[in-house]
Amino acid sequence: MSFKIAIIGAGSVGFTKKLFTDILCVPEFRDIEFALTDMSEHNLQMIKQILDTIVSSNKLPTKVTATTNRREALTGARYIISCVRVGGLEAYADDIRIPLKYGIDQCVGDTICAGGILYGQRNIPVILDFCKDIREVAEPGAKFLNYANPMAMNTWAAIEYGKVDTVGLCHGVQHGAEQIAEVLGAKSPAELDYICSGINHQTWFVDLKLNGRKIGKDELVAAFEAHPVFSQQEKLRIDVLKRFGVYSTESNGHLSEYLPWYRKRPEEITKWIDMSDWIHGETGGYLRHSTETRNWFETEFPQFLTSAEKPIDPSKRSNEHASHILEALETGRVYRGHFNVKNNGVITNLPADAIIESPGFVDRFGINMVSGITIPEACAATCMASINVQRMSVHAAVSGDIDLLKLAVLHDPLVGAVSTPEEVWQMVDEMVVAQARWLPQYADAVPAAKERLAKSTVKTREWAGAARRKVRSIDELRAEKAALKQAV
Structure with a gap:
């Protein structure tokens, strides 16, 4: 081909x-x-x-x-x-820094929430x-x-x-399935069959079978609470599992910022997160990780080049969807995955225009979604809050309507749990002004936003967040990597 x-x-x-x-x-x-x-x-x-x-x-x-x-x-x-x-x-740093001035503590800030x-x-x-x-x-x-x-x-x-x-395309579903397989004692993730459905980063394992045996809520809760690592790293996800009855695909840190309950009081944030790795809830964790990774590629490039000399090993092909979708479309070998597409009735209790993440099969005829799925009501309610924010955000981005943008941020679950309308209006003005070079659609709105900021009486504070770690230097990363290698 x-x-x-x-x-x-x-x-x-x-x-x-x-x-x-x-x-x-x-x-x-x-x-x-x-x-x-x-x-x-x-x-x-x-x-x-x-x-x-x-x-x-x-x-x-x-x-x-x-x-x-x-x-x-x-x-x-x-x-x-x-x-x-x-x-x-540079812009991503503002997505984390500016909301912190208004009390909004994000772990990732790349899906909804202010960032x-x-x-x-x-x-x-x-x-x-x-x-x-x-x-x-x-x-x-x-x-x-x-x-x-x-x-x-x-x-x-x-x-x-x-x-x-x-x-x-996202890999959250695969990572969640690997966790479930591990806590249930499976020898391989392939032993686990599952249906996930919802929206990206809020997809839910609505049906689980291990070697053909159905897995219920109580068994899954007990398995996670007994796991020596996940019981500490996924405390928030486990709490949501207990209350909603199904496990979320998304990481502890990601999930924490899509909900209005776990990051709204600074003194309680550390109760729900784990600092062993950024993905479990650290303030600005992904920003720190991305910064360190960028620096690592710059200085370790010779090692990356050397590793590229190794033969391609098909047995180490990853579970990222792209290659499997292309293979199915071009060869007809059927691939099953979870894809982000327009709903149009695939999930019965979410809006038709929403972008959902749900199971589908790929062959020469394209991506064919499994339709008629109904997700639990609590999951649908949580997804709906995000969908309403996403819809307003998309329409604001296309039209350059700063008032609609402010309404989108106001309706975000975590922002709404933390900030007043006056704070949201000022925060959006501040973010749009700070990022004006990347926001051409708001060029006409920037001068007025600057004027409002100059006259504003809304108080802010310089705050690093409830659980911030500093960016590590290359030498520190090398030392930690060597120590881990020696420990193994």
Whole structure:
């Protein structure tokens, strides 16, 4: 087979390498072309060297090109994969820092909550630019695979306004299933059968079977509480499991910021989180992790290049959806996964226009969703709160309506639990002004926002959050890695 895959935001070195090697695990795909594009020429050259090394070491005919000209990369592409972060870590730092001034303590801030909503405002205009290029220069009928957060908002915009065949992809379901398999004592995650349904980062294991035996709430609660690690790292998720009756796919830290109950009182936040790793609830945890990872790639590049010389091992193909979807579409080998698509009745008790995450099967005919799923009422209620925020956020991002943007933030569950309307209005003004260079749709609203900020009487505070850790240096990371290796 010969076709072209374009990867936008390919400067995300580790993730691009994983996607690349996964796709080349499919024997029929050895003769395809990968077109890498990114705003950073430096990052592009780093990842191209790595991928060229993989190609030459494995004696493959695969073609790899790299360009900062996105339209050139998309020309003739059958599949387009996006893993962009508009504004980079500079804008992301404001997504965490500014809400903290108003008492909003986020772990990740890339899905909803104040940070995730502003992230969507930066991403959506760019996503729509991608879609315009896809319509105009990609292969007719090209499929857009979006890995970028905020997943639901980006996918919603691409489908409703971009008019491109789009699917959103995330690995939260797989990671949750691996946890469940472990606590239940399975020898392999393959022993676990499950149906997950909901919305991205709020998907719920509504049906579980281990080797054909149905697993109920009480057994699952007991298994998690008995696990020596997860019982400490997933305290909030376990509490939600006890109350809702089903386990959430999303990490302890992520889930904590989508709900109005666990992060609203600073003195209680540490009760529900675990500081052994960022993903369990640390304040600004993913920002710290992303900063350290970026620094690590910069200094450890020679080691990454050396590792690229190893042969591709199909047995180590990851469970990221992209390669499996492409394989099913091109070869007809059926793949079952959980995908982010427009609802249209797939989940009976969520709105038709919402972007849901639910099971589907892929073959030559496309992605075919399992329809008629009804999720538990408590799960639907929690999802609905986020969907309403996502809908307003998408429409605000497209229209540049700052008043609608403020209403979206006001209706966010955690923001609403912590902040007053006056605080929300000022916070949004402050975030829009701080990030104006990435928010072209709000250019006309910025001057008035600056005037309001100059006259504001709403008090803020400089606060690091309830559970903040400092960014580690490269030397500290090396020392910790060496200590772990020695311990093993």
